[in-house]
Each structure stands twice: as structure tokens, then as C-alpha cells.
Amino acid sequence: MKKQINNLVIALAFILTIGCLVGCVKQEREKSRQAQTVTSSTTKEDKEAIKQKQLTYLKEHEKEIVDFVKAQSPKIESVQIDWDQTQWGDGGLTTPEYYMSVYGRINHIEESGWGVDIPINDDNTLNLDEMYIGSDIDIEGRLLE
Numbered sequence: 802m803k804k805q806i807n808n809l810v811i812a813l814a815f816i817l818t819i820g821c822l823v824g825c826v827k828q829e830r831e832k833s834r835q836a837q838t839v840t841s842s843t844t845k846e847d848k849e850a851i852k853q854k855q856l857t858y859l860k861e862h863e864k865e866i867v868d869f870v871k872a873q874s875p876k877i878e879s880v881q882i883d884w885d886q887t888q889w890g891d892g893g894l895t896t897p898e899y900y901m902s903v904y905g906r907i908n909h910i911e912e913s914g915w916g917v918d919i920p921i922n923d924d925n926t927l928n929l930d931e932m933y934i935g936s937d938i939d940i941e942g943r944l945l946e
Contacts, residue, residue, distance in 0.1 A: 851925050852889060855901060858927055859919070860884065865929050866903060870915055873938055874945050880915075881906045889921075901927065902935055912941045 859866070867880040882905040891899050899921040906913045916936025920928045938945040 855889075855921070855925070855927055856884070856887060859887070859901070859903065862929060866917060866932070869917065869932060870905070870907070870934075870938070873915075873934065876945060877907050877938070879908055881909065900935075904936065907938060907940070907945070910940055913945075914939055 863882060866882060870880045871877045882903060884903075886904040888902045888904075889899070890902060900918045901921060902916055902918050904914065904916045907915060914936065915934065915938040917932050918935035919932040922928055
């Protein structure tokens, strides 16, 4: 009888130990998931804040973009920027790794278009000195000569 009680105590201790281990593992997994969620949402918020700073910076330097597009052809009298079409991307072999693309029209012609790509430096600043025409200037689908 004493041996049976001893075995029962050992079995209960074993079951309690396993239960505690399973509970601890579940708790650690939950903490890890919460940490990942906080990290990913914080990172997403940080990225959005960076994008807003970059967009604000570009709007403050709108004249430089307008002058750059105008310099492409003497036929360009005015440049309109469509800020709602601004995009962030990463390129391939022929473009910088990260860049912003700004789009617009010329001479108040609805069926015109152009695109300028602006490299983003490692510190998330924009390099206006190296902007380039990413989408050819066209009117009604024909390249501006």
C-alpha cells in the first residue's frame, strides 16, 4: 500500500511538472506573438512616418522637380504634379534600390504625363541631385520631342 501511494505521488508530481511546462511554453509563445505584433505595427507606423516626411520634403522642393521636368524640352511651359500618384518602390538592375516616383502633367494637358524617380539614401533622405526621368514625357501617348 505504501508503495502504491509512493507511485501515485510520483505520478502526480510528474503530471504537474508536465502541465507546468506546457503552460510555460504556451505563455512564452503568446508573449512572442505579442512582441512580433508590436514590432511589426511599430515598424509599419515608422515606415508611414518616414514616407510622410519624404512627401513633405518633396512638396517643399516642388520647384526643383518642376524645373527639372521643364529642362527636358523647350515645349514645356508649365508642369503640374499629381501628389496623389506618388509611389515608393524598389528597383531592379537599372534603378536605385529604393526610390520615390512622382508623376504629373505638362502644359495643363489632361492627356499628358511624365514621371520622375528620386533615389532614397540609406538614411531615408531623398537625393534630388540624382533624380531622373523614370517615365517619358508624352502627350496623348506620343513622346514629346
